Amino acid sequence: MRPEESHRIHHHVRLPDGRDIEVVYLEQGLRGADGAPQPSGLALHVCFHCNSELVHPLDWTDEGGGHWRLLLRCPECEATREGVFAKEEIELMEEELDRGIGSLLSDLRRMTHTNMCEEIEFFVRALEADVIVPSDFGR
Template sequence: MRADKTCIGGRMNQNQNQNPNHTVRKITLPSGRNIEVIRFERTKKPARAGLHICPDCESDLVQPLAWSEPLDGGWELELSCPNCRWNTEGVFSQEEVYELEDRLDEGLEDMLRDLKRLTHANMVEEIDRFVVALNANHILPEDF
């Protein structure tokens, strides 16, 4: 496979040459077919939307591992992302910590709601199996 830093016809297009956000490469495949590969440079990550957002993988599952209240009124937190294992320590404002607490509370409510649904679904399955076993006379008084 051969790769050149050229465009169609072996020359760089004016617009592509002036755009620093991407490069164009012409690649000749083993079959002889030519293709163009446009590579876009990664743009800067947007400003952090909250302590619950991971700056590396953008997961909204960042959680505190440790915390303490320093003298200046903020909070010292150790934060970790369970998806990519990113972690950091820092001092954060009371408002940021309140927002993180709200997000954690919402996450807990979601988990409890899911637990309730799963528990109900499991109980329904167990009851259905019990009814089938009763109807087939597989459950006897000695089983109790």
């Protein structure tokens, strides 16, 4: 392997239409403004194809040295991405996924709450308009 090859990170990705492509990241392009290494460029939980933040691992293998080979899947566009990632990156993804699921749940709670409020309002308006009379309750 030529020296510059070792600074490249190869990821196999599968597009929703079934095409397989190989994405090659150059390590020098993967450093943040502060010079900190950013091993794969794109956060693991972000879909390279549709930018969904719900990408999750389907399969993983221990590659040794704190690295794992992950098969990632996007639930929104079905794209998959395979590559070897550092443990730190994977932990970051887990945190992001936890946060993503947490915000989904709170969205759901908020929506449920809004629906209930609307139903109660509707009920109150119906009562005020005498649309609902006691006989509606079987009396």
